Amino acid sequence: MTRRSIIKGMAAAPAVGIAANALAPATAHAATITPGRFRLAGRASNGYGTFAALNAGLAGKLTKVSASAVIADTNRKAKRLTSAPSTAKAFQTGFAWDDADQKVKYWIPQGVSTSADAYSSGYYNGEKVVLVSWYFEGNTDDDAALEYPLDKGMRLTFVDYNSAAAPTYRHVLLVEPSKTGSGAYSFKPMRKHAGGIMWYGDLLYVTDTYKGLRVFDLRTLFKVSATQANVCGLHTDGTYQGYGYDYVLPQSYAYDNAGTVLRYSAIGLDRATNPDSLVVSEYSKSGTVSYTDGDFNGTNTGRTTTPKLVRWPLDQTDRRPSSLTATEAVTVKQKKIQGAVSRKNRHYLSVSGGPEAKGALRTFTSTGSTATTVTNLAVGCEDLSFHSKDASGWAYSESVIWNVSEYDKTRYVYAVRADGS
Template sequence: MTRRTILKGLTAAPFAAAAGSLIPTVAEAATINAGQFSLTSRSTNGYGEFADLTAGLATKLTKVDATTVIAGTNRSATHLTSAPSTVEAFSTGFAWDGGDQAVDYWIPQGVTTSADAYGNGLYPAGGTNRVVLVSWYFETDPDGDGTDEYSLDKGLRLTLVDYTTSTKPTYRHVLLVEPVMSDTGEYSFNPIRKHAGGILWYGNLLYVVDTYKGLRVFDLNTLFKVATAEVDVCGLHTDGSYYGYGYQYVLPQSHAYDNAGTYLRYTTIGLDRTSTPDSLVVSEYSKSGAVDYTDGTFNGTAPGTTTPKVVRWNLDYTNRQLASLTASEAVTVAQEKIQGVVSHNSKYYLSTSAGPSTKGSLRTVNSGASTATTVCDLAIGCEDLSFHSSGASGWAYSESVIWNLSEYAGKRYVYAVHADGS
């Protein structure tokens, strides 16, 4: 089965309530024991320390940071002057160029912005860039008929969008990779063949959900420039050059947090700057209200309740890593097809999808409330969410907005809606 079949068939002050299913609107939520959800911190893979492997690559390749990539964007997006598709409460957004709008094997999934990375919304710290990041996964069987149309799975890519001039957004794709040693003992890297359903940018770190395993972490201060001639080669090639499937830059993994407690489906991830301390939240996707823990090999001790959950971990602002490996809060959410969850103060927002021909929905519930309400309609194929506070002084809107994106070819938009639905 393809990742689409497997995964598509299927974040908060204290969670006192959460949104209910689309019909009815009455929420059914319960706070559960957060201590059962835990992670282990991992600085190595089977080839050694991530830091050592990356240092080895730095002796072979030119190292750059994300600001270099942003300064050298090579594609132009189309600024949206009105709401796309079925979107309501539209604020701003863009559409990909014709190639990325139509390509069937790269599927956009996660979204985060420099308003997540830094409180003023600008990147880097002390800089002036307004940036949107989007994750994509490679689908070998885009029509879902069980037969691969593309034999080579190229893994994951990340798009860095320069949104500093919102009327003329530009962008560049980079390949996400895992540093390794080759069979001949040379420093190299491999593609990461996962789903990347949600991403979170916090300081210099990018968190990417790994559905069955936990969280992968990438340092945006460390990318490598590689050769581009070989579009079907990743890593060190027989000609002595390094390639990243034709992309000019690769971003190597720098750390991992592996699930160690009760099973959790790491579907999407979001940042909460209104909690103390800052925290990240992870939510689960379910096709019909029950989370599937049988379709893959899950890290952890055992499955718990199959009701979808939202689980929170506190963050350490000083190093941008987790402050604790044990979750600080957890709640069950009686809502199917959750594609994104964010929170701000005591209000929780959920994006819920409804297939390839029906509009999605942004829903919300207040802490202590019993009924979830629809904020506004989202695009068909809505995915991840990212909250953008009006308090982001360097990249401020007149009111807070929530970023979302849509995945289906020909209907792909990255956009923000008013958080109050106005």
């Protein structure tokens, strides 16, 4: 789902015959639209300078580490799932967070990606890894008052999944490199929704609801001091702090929306196309997408408020979009789309039913007219990540789709079989 403030302001095979979720109508119509209206614009800098120069400046002050080093330094224990969580069906594997992360109200999990997205082998530098993004929510009970007024932005969790029986993990703060008023190198929290993530090579793509995509290079993490839980960046005592976390991951690039306005709610990787491609999906609470609740990049020319999936091709060498103009755009009359992944012209959606109702994994084709339910997902279902059975290393006997659920006390990261069996 979107941040509470936003809400206030406004596979592999065809589906099998499983009853649809009550909030996922049995018929959800799809139609192709002109993709050329959707464009991205690359951006290598922010208001403080180029990302490269800012991160180089931080490297002169801090210890630079790799993602592999963070994965080797996990400090929390997850709990293996031995059966399907909540209302989910077609269960393959998964885990639950430790008690503290199950109960915390102000950090909410949203996005999921795995090392099977990063590389077709399923491994990242020989490791099986799951990544999950979280956003900070200061208003945890939807009244007018903020229970937690210091917005700490977004964090990313590295899960060491080499042992599915005993996964471990560590949280890392996502930050934007900056400078202080005196010109010293620093960084600040990224106060975004982190609704969807995609891991591709060494790059992590994070959706920015109103603006486009933020890019992070997993080869450029920094070790910081963890003594100040409420300080981010260069502290008055000369230390660099990350709200109590030991590591920060700074932004390295951006792709801003430059065409027709688009809501960047979630992102998914498609390895079945040639070349690989990414798809962006839109969330809508009622089936009509809102473009009035924030400062959107883009133009209203050719705008349609029907939820969309939009595709861009990827360069498999530098891991960036090979074209800044979309190559496919599909509308689908489906409300509450929380995540999407595609396999060529077949698209999979996670559709939520709120805090009390089961979620649904739904599918449709670009040329088809309806979406149907594949299987049930957990209550509070969010982002999706496709894990092909064709991965040369970490693979399952059939393709699976990973999902993450968001509500406190019932938070799970799990994979369901993509054909719903």
